[in-house]
Amino acid sequence: MPPKPSSQRTPSLNRSLIRATGAVCLATAGLLSGSASSVEAETNRPTPVPVQVATAGAQNVPVFVTALGTVRAFNTVTVRTRVDGELQQVLFDEGQDVSQGQLLAIIDPRAYEAALQQANARLQQDSATLSNAQLNLDRDSRLGKDDFVSTQTIDNEKAQVAQLTAQVAQDKAAITSASVQLSYTRITSPISGRAGLRLVDQGNIVHATDTTGLVVINQLHPIAAISALPQDSIAAVRNALSAGTTEAVALSREDGQVLATGSVALIDNQIDTDSGTVKLKSVFPNADDALWPGQFVDVRIRVGTLDKALTVPAGALQRGPDGTFVYAVTPDNRAQQVPVTVGQIADGIAVIKSGLAEGQPVITAGQYRVRPGSAVSADATDEGAK
Template sequence: MITAIVIIALIVLMVVHILTGTKTRIGNPPQVVSVASASLGDMPVILNALGTVTPVATVNVLPQLSGYLTAVGYQEGQDVSKGQFLAQIDPRQFEINKQQAEAQLAKDTASLAQSRSDLVRFTQLHEQKSIAEQTFTGQQFLVQQNEAAVKADKASVAQAELNIEYCHITAPVAGRVGLRLVDPGNFVTQSIAPGIVTITTMKPTTVQFTVPQNSLNQVLERVNAGAKLPVTVYNSNNTKQLATGTLFALSNQMATSTGTVTLRATFANDDEELFPNEFVNTQLLVDTMHKAVLVPTPAVLSGAPGDFVYLVNADQSVSVHKVTLGPSDGRHTVILSGLSAGQQVVTDGTDRLSDGAKIKVATAKPAHAGSAPAAASSAESTQHPSGKRAHGAASTSS
């Protein structure tokens, strides 16, 4: 019983002490952050897209007549020039056809000569009224028939010569041949699939890629002004630059399913880094913004107010400052409005800040952005523990 009374008394004393005791208020210490100054610089406006290497010409060589394949004059993977020998079809049957056509031509040529000679004689007799009008007219028609027969025979000879030429198959374009599709000894027929061989032009080559309809106007403005827009191509994982070229053609229709338009750029491809049908990453340099307000990309956040930065005030506090974003190259982001050159923004430690918080600057890092790199990546954002989102490398496509 005495123990219970003692316990109750202690509890009462503790409650009274808690309720009436003086509380020690400890203020929030300043947060250590890194800051940088907004500066003026150039920013390239780049459109990133996935592209496909599209050869200038891809030709499937098909036989134009039927016959046995007697020879193949290329090696698989060989580079060939236009007009180079590829394959031979047995020409003997077509040579016989040519001989027959030449013989028929000789026969009809003789008939034509005889009929013309008779027409000369009939003309003299007709002038002397010595033969019937019908006989003279019939001879004129006979000459015309023989002339037509000679023309037909000449066409037959030409067709036979063309068939003989078709037996000797040559490369219609310069390029690289693929794997052999048919071997000597096989009987091939006219336009048989898959054909004799496929030839692909390796250099020069082109790359096809698409841009969204919202970005088409700025491309058209530059192209219509006569600008040669540079295009840079990287490998599929964006780790190696493969080639540089220029934009030379735009499709005449928008793809309604995707809201994009197809563009084509040309490349010399002398080193053959671009392989036909290869997937690549393309970067189209549309324009360059001069004297733009630039801040380090980590300073740009996104949250309930929209896009904003923590602006450093003169009393070593920060305030939420809404901004309008422009292109980015990953390291720096353009501020279209809401910020002036020379103002300082927080670049590191933003996850511990709030509007009006006190700060302590660790190191000041001025943003030098005289020349921003041309390579830009797709927009990304990172979730901070505080719920604010920091912009990653924002795409320069707008």
């Protein structure tokens, strides 16, 4: 019997199906593998670092000289008694603002009033004696013309009148002195200012020789700051003063905040040979009491202007082992470390002497996540340099 054709083709057909199925599986595996590799590559690609940038720009920049200063009262007076006696009354409060001529204290005046009365009485007595001596002289001078009184007597009477005239003048001076001494029992403020702590309490005996005084008064409006200026800055400050630019700004030592604005009063007349500095006095209105005697401040003086200086925000500056640098942003949004030479830094603006070009973008915030070559994304633009 001949074999059945269907039975002969079955193994061959099965092998074809197996090969086809394997090919499909291999293709599917290849597609899946390629897709996984693409996802992995996308996942491993670094995410751009979000940063803020500003463009280096040219502008006119004021030039400053800054020196450490100590705030001092414009005037300081230690109020002392000029006579001895009991301090009967204290008429000021500690910390009170007082005016020039204001009564501050009273010393027991009774002894000085008595001395003035004695001086007045002595003047009256000597004036009466002088009047009598003058009458005698006038009468004897008339009689002397007829030789009823000797010339010697008249000469003696003239001398007596002269002596009594001098005595009357002395009595008047004594009255003036006694009046002055009495006035010293009323102690007044020699300046307008603020009273400090009371140094002597009411009821104590005070003396003109006491060194502590009764109270210290400081004039705070205006107020002064004395700063030590390096000798190589003297010429710049003098030129600014000659040009009429005398603005001085007092800055906080803690955070650089502007405390007061005033003017330069003078440069001292000699340089300290030990420190190579010269004292500079600046005066501030101090209406808000922002400055206080003894306070340390930075005194900033404007001495000129840099025309069209290249500037960036001070926040763009970074410091490394090789010096100061900034991160510039390349056209393909990569961070590039650029060394720079910096001039002055003031009010958040840094002057760049070399290293950058005008219009070059620099990173001003977010640098702590950036490395040279890092991809960056500018989320915001800092206009601080413009």
